[in-house]
Amino acid sequence: MTQSVLEHLKNAEGMMFGRLARAAKVRIGHRTGIGVTVPVALRDALADPSQRQLCARHIADLAVDPRIIAEAETLLRRQQLYRFASSKLMAHRGSAAEKVCFYAASRTLARASDQRRRQLLLDLPSDKGPLDRFTLSRRDGALVIPALDWTVIKEAVAEAKEAFAEGSKSRAGTKKFMATAKLPGDPMASKIMALAKHPSVLRFVGKYLDGLPILYRINLIKSENIDIEDNSSQFHHLDPEGIRQVKIFLLVSDVDDDSGPLHLLKTDASDEVQVKLGYRQRRLPDTEVNAIVGTDRLVKCTGASGTLAIGDTSRCFHFGSRPGKSQRYIVMLQYLTPFCEEFPVDADKVGGKFAALAKDDDFDMRLLGASR
DSSP states (O other), rough: HHHHHHHHHHSSSHHHHHHHHTTTTOOOOOOOOOOOOOHHHHHHHTHHHHHHHHHHHHHHTTOOOOOHHHHHHHHHHHHOGGGOOOOOHHHHHHHHHHHHHHHHHHHTTTTTHHHHHHHHHHSSOOOGGGGGGGGTTHHHHHHHHOOOOOHHHHHHHHHHHHHHHHHEEETTTTEEEEEEEEOOOSGGSSHHHHTOOOOOHHHHHHHHSSOOOOOEEEEEEEEEEEEOOOOSSSSSOOTOOOOOEEEEEEEESSGHHHHHHHHEHHHHHHHHHHHHTTTOOOOOOOHHHHHHHHHHTTTOOBBSSTTTTEOOTSOOEEOOOOSSSSSEEEEEEEEEEETTTTOOOSSSSSTTTTTOOOSHHHHHHTTTTTOO
């Protein structure tokens, strides 16, 4: 660790960050009680003025609240690398500005990967689909597309219904109000995977994420919608994987107000909440959020079976699965960038649920996270 970084760690701001590091169970230094390892590649890259300029462009391109951008630019200008060097710390306790810096720095370090993914997006087969008519706005970060007359979606819905009929025993992590079902048979040959990998879907997601995304996870989720669980995803929160991601929720069952629907707070409103509260990964009650931005920019994700509810759940505060009169069945497709804090800032490899199943070709390996 450089002397300049050690000097920063001694001030009050550094002491506060050290407490956050301990809370996130990040290894700490033996003398100062603080320790965030700054990768040599990151330190050396951002010592180069041209690389810092590229990093600054990536920050500006994110189109987040100007106050978040200004704070991120200050972190970069002052070379406070320890503030955003740890992927684990960013995922669990990073501020919006720190997460922005992590993303921009990671993308700067992986310039070749960034360019390759942009090209792969352009080279996608020309197979057209109804999603080619839609765009996910960065100002909104949320979109509900009514059920489409598209065979790819209809087949995915039918397959999901069969999977749920076979049983949904395992719980979704620690969430007692959710259960999951398994993809049927060979997951790579499933109709749901065909939807997730369809060129129209990848173009839609890739335009938002600036390149071929990583298909990180597919979940088949049944929401019981019976009880409220404290400190759960039933309250406003942001997902921790990065400053940007896309989740596509395919409604398998009809979803109405009594089905515990997902709600997404548009990105411009969510940015206001982050800035006002100095948000670092936690659950927020409705009263706290509504007092800042009201409810006018809250998107309710209801609709008939086959509806697509789409959101950047790292930018949009969201909640769902609240008590209702009926259960909710959905398929969740999660797409990440290789520059998110799910992976180290200088990672050679990334990952994903299907990485081990990727074909031995550049496109499939990058799409499924087997290669950055």
